[in-house]
Structure formats: C-alpha cells, structure tokens
Amino acid sequence: MVDMRYDAKVSCVLHLKVYNRCKDSKLRFFSLFLFNPSVDLSVLFNVTDDKIIELYSCGRQEEAFNGIVDAYTERLYWHVRRFLCSHDDSNDLLQDIFIKIWTALPTFRQEARLYTWLYRIATNEVLNYLRKQKVKAFISLDSASGILERKIDEDAYFNGDELQRELHKAIQRLPEKQRVVFSLRYFDEMKYEDISEITDTSVGALKASYHHAYNKVKSDLQKLF
Secondary structure: OOOOOOOHHHHHHHHHHHHHHOOOHHHHHHHHHHOOOOOOHHHHOOOOHHHHHHHHHOOOHHHHHHHHHHHHHHHHHHHHHHHHOOHHHHHHHHHHHHHHHHHHHHHOOOOOOHHHHHHHHHHHHHHHHHHHHHHHHHHOOOOHHHHHHHHHHHOOOOOOOHHHHHHHHHHHOOOHHHHHHHHHHHHOOOOHHHHHHHHOOOHHHHHHHHHHHHHHHHHHHHHHO
C-alpha cells in the first residue's frame, strides 16, 4: 500500500500532481484529502479511533478524515477484495467507499464504534456492487459466482497457493449472508458482537451462518485436496 505520510512540501507536490491527473471529479475530490498540505499529518501516525473522533468533534474534519484513510485503507482494501476478487475493481470501489464515508461523517453519532461503522459502510457498498454485477451476469446468462471465480484465476496480483485459490473460490459460492460473516470472522477475526453491529444481525444467527459456511467451504476443499 502507498505510504501517505509526507512532509508538507512533498505532500503539496503530490497533491498537485494527483489533482491535475484526475480528470474524474470523484477522484479529484478524493485526492484533495489524501494530499492536503494544510492538514497536520503528524497527528495521523498510529492514529486511534478515539483520536479520529476527537479531531472531528473539534472541527478538524479534514484531519479526522485523513486519519481514517491512514488507519483503514489497507484493512478495507482487503475486506473489499475478498468479495470482488480483483485488484483494480477493489481499488475503484474503495475510492467510492471513502467518499461515502466522508459524506456520511456528519451522521456518525458514536452509538456504534467507529471501526464497525466504517466496515458497515464498506460492506453495504460491496454488496450493492455485487448485486448490480449479479444482474449483469443474469442478463449475460452467466453466473455471478462463476465470474468471480474466473477473476481469481485471472488476477495477476493473486500470490496465494492452490489451496488458497480454491478457498477463495469456495467462498464465492456461498450465499451472500454466509459470505459476509465468513469473511469477517475467518479473515478479520472479528467478534460476533462486532459483526452483529456491522450486519444488523443477531449473534445467534451469525453463529449459525458461520457454521453452515464453514462446513460448505470445508466440504468443497475436501473434494479437491
């Protein structure tokens, strides 16, 4: 991942280069916050959720947003990529997600923790994207899971072994709810209580979904290995 912690001069130069190269207005908007020389980037080293909330509460919205980008870009990228199975698609959607986060920040009331709130936004955007792709797949008489499995095979950035490749393929064949809980529990190692906040699903239902998903994935892999 790109390290976005620079001194003010470097930040200013990069901001101008990125801004001028971004013909798409959405990317221009995003670049303003990634390389904004007016923001004190020193506060973003090892920034915590509490610090981000404190910055936003004090009216330092841009610094708070940069803190979110700094702390969550890599985590959300991998969360998204496990569903989209493509580096390029994941990068594109991640930009949409951060724009959604920026516009939604004024609605954050701290009833939920920041990281579950961010994952909820990211997960909803991922599922909306996949539902649109599912419609396109139906129109083309193809299966959505089949398309994702081919993306895994074709992704030049995938560097796992054959077992890992088949694991990710098996996950794509799971129903939507099972895929979400399996990803958050297995890869992100989240507690069921946190997943419950993200998905608005009871802990009991999540445990059942994970159990079914785990057994399906295990069965698929045992047929191959």
